Amino acid sequence: MLAxxxxxxxxxxxxxxxxxxxxxxxxxxxxxxxxxxxxxxxxEATNTETFCISCHEMHDNVYQELRPTIHYTNRSGVRATxxxxxxxxxxxxxxxxxxxxxxxxxxxxxxxxxxxxAFLAKRRELAEREWARLHANDSLECRNCHGExxxxxxxxxxxxxxxxxxxxxxxxxxxxxxxxxxxxELPDMAGVPGWQ
Numbered sequence: 749m750l751a752x753x754x755x756x757x758x759x760x761x762x763x764x765x766x767x768x769x770x771x772x773x774x775x776x777x778x779x780x781x782x783x784x785x786x787x788x789x790x791x792e793a794t795n796t797e798t799f800c801i802s803c804h805e806m807h808d809n810v811y812q813e814l815r816p817t818i819h820y821t822n823r824s825g826v827r828a829t830x831x832x833x834x835x836x837x838x839x840x841x842x843x844x845x846x847x848x849x850x851x852x853x854x855x856x857x858x859x860x861x862x863x864x865x866a867f868l869a870k871r872r873e874l875a876e877r878e879w880a881r882l883h884a885n886d887s888l889e890c891r892n893c894h895g896e897x898x899x900x901x902x903x904x905x906x907x908x909x910x911x912x913x914x915x916x917x918x919x920x921x922x923x924x925x926x927x928x929x930x931x932x933e934l935p936d937m938a939g940v941p942g943w944q
Contacts (some may be wrong), residue, residue, distance in 0.1 A: 760773070775892070779940050804864075805864060806830075807862055811830075832893070833931065841888070855870075872936060875928075882923070911926060
């Protein structure tokens with residue numbers, strides 16, 4: 749046993765070309781911690797409302813629409829920020845969403861949505877993409893705060909109680925199917941089946 753430990757120790761301290769394996773291992777471990785810390789710090793810095801509304805298109809358009817809604821200000825003081833609704837909480841899904849969102853940053857950099865007019869011209873396309881994403885993940889971000897298991901249907905309007913108990917519980921529909929425009933203005937929906 750002692751001979752085996754000495755052999756391992758010799759491997760760890762024997763120089764590779766210039767540095768020992770132990771030094772390289774410890775250096776790699778420390779570099780990994782620094783890289784992970786930097787990556788996580790950057791990830792969290794870009795996952796704030798301040799970052800989201802730092803470009804004037806978001807600040808002057810969708811952020812201004814959010815402010816008068818119940819998701820921004822209400823009697824309980826609980827407020828949803830941009831990442832609460834647009835970025836999943838789970839790490840893997842968060843990374844996937846961040847990669848998708850990089851396309852929006854790319855669009856801003858290259859002038860696709862860099863002005864209010866350009867943003868409004870692409871608004872329906874952007875909204876439909878977000879609605880499709882929310883539909884595909886069963887409105888995961890909505891369900892982070894709103895769970896049908898905790899809904900008191902008796903305190904809802906008859907129409908809402910019927911819809912929630914029928915569609916949500918059965919899984920026929922998800923939140924975004926009925927609640928488009930809950931926090932932001934709807935784009936021009938002319939020609940969309942089912943919209944008046």
